[in-house]
Amino acid sequence: DQQVKQNSPSLSVQEGRISILNCDYTNSMFDYFLWYKKYPAEGPTFLISISSIKDKNEDGRFTVFLNKSAKHLSLHIVPSQPGDSAVYFCAASPMDSNYQLIWGAGTKLIIKP
Amino acid sequence: DTEVTQTPKHLVMGMTNKKSLKCEQHMGHRAMYWYKQKAKKPPELMFVYSYEKLSINESVPSRFSPECPNSSLLNLHLHALQPEDSALYLCASSQDRGGGRTNQETQYFGPGTRLLVL
Numbered sequence: 064d065q066q067v068k069q070n071s072p073s074l075s076v077q078e079g080r081i082s083i084l085n086c087d088y089t090n091s092m093f094d095y096f097l098w099y100k101k102y103p104a105e106g107p108t109f110l111i112s113i114s115s116i117k118d119k120n121e122d123g124r125f126t127v128f129l130n131k132s133a134k135h136l137s138l139h140i141v142p143s144q145p146g147d148s149a150v151y152f153c154a155a156s157p158m159d160s161n162y163q164l165i166w167g168a169g170t171k172l173i174i175k176p
Numbered sequence: 177d178t179e180v181t182q183t184p185k186h187l188v189m190g191m192t193n194k195k196s197l198k199c200e201q202h203m204g205h206r207a208m209y210w211y212k213q214k215a216k217k218p219p220e221l222m223f224v225y226s227y228e229k230l231s232i233n234e235s236v237p238s239r240f241s242p243e244c245p246n247s248s249l250l251n252l253h254l255h256a257l258q259p260e261d262s263a264l265y266l267c268a269s270s271q272d273r274g275g276g277r278t279n280q281e282t283q284y285f286g287p288g289t290r291l292l293v294l
Contacts, residue, residue, distance in 0.1 A: 094280065095280035097282060097283075099285075104264065104288070104290055105287055105288060106180075106182075106264075106266050106268075106285035106286050106287045106288045107219065107266070107285045108285070109282055109283070109284055109285075112280075112282055114280055152218055154218075156280065162207060162209070162221075162224045162226070162231065162232060162270070163221065163232075164221070164283065166218030166219065167218065168217075168218060169216070169217075169218060
């Protein structure tokens, strides 16, 4: 049972345009959501997070939107840059669990010059 | 500073060898984690230490043995591994404000150790 789903295995976006990565979840007990970026053979790098009491969080070029009624979150990157090409993981933290992160399968983002 | 360091970067070992992976953080974090990641998959949690005590062991085989000598260091001792244990081993840390609840804390990952078991 996949509680966190990233349905797009890959996404290709033109440099300078907006990249939108999507994530759906099924467990209403999740209260904290994170996005990580990962290059091959490296550890995930934390990008941005959002608490379930908010619907938007912004940090520079990165904005995360949370729609609790739809159990959906999205990461917007604007403008997209070549260095943004990586795999992006969505992760969720259950309110009743210590230290657990439930991960999506990842979306590979390719920024075309 | 959100840096977690790991050594070695790469490790090749035979199935009869004993080796150790090391992780260090100086952010004052009190929770430290070991994850295993296979190619094109998300990280899988192996162990969690909270305030230097083992808090979670995700049914990991005993050929993996974690150790937390102090609040900044985390080791993973490896013995009699199998080829299917080849993977990227990731260390992470988070603040852990105590009370057993992470209070929506972020985990910060190290660069990983690429392990190959022959």
